[in-house]
Amino acid sequence: MYASTISQVSSEDESFSILTRCMCHNIFVSASLPSKGVFFLHCKQTALPVEEITKALVKKGYDVMTSGDAGRFVCNYVYYHSLWFAEQNGIKSLFVHVPLFLAINEDTQMQFAASLLEVLCSLYL
Secondary structure: OEEEEEEEOOOOOOOEEEEOOEEEEEEEEOOOOHHHOEEEEEEEEOOOOHHHHHHHHHHOOOOEEEEOOOOOOHHHHHHHHHHHHHHHHOOEEEEEEEOOOOOOOHHHHHHHHHHHHHHHHHHHO
16 A cells, blocks of 8 residues: 655656655754754655666656655655655555646656556556
């Protein structure tokens, strides 16, 4: 079972991005003064073989790359919490940024989603 997240990114992006194994979430803890605060870095990582998935999708003809950056706001939050949910429920999570339909049309994106599911199934069935 998978917790999957697919997010559309800006129109300048013209390829699919599969997030790499580590996703970080920063938490700021202040002792007494903000200037003496400390950042704790909580990292979670997907148990899925990101490089293998990316290579399989490239082999199928898709413009796919791995990325180490989910962004600094909503995507980062969603991916971090999907990894937490997966960890708590004994499942796996994967985060994929997809371009807007202006950059890659809807049919191609639907084909990509189907191919991604095929690749995931081939790894575990």
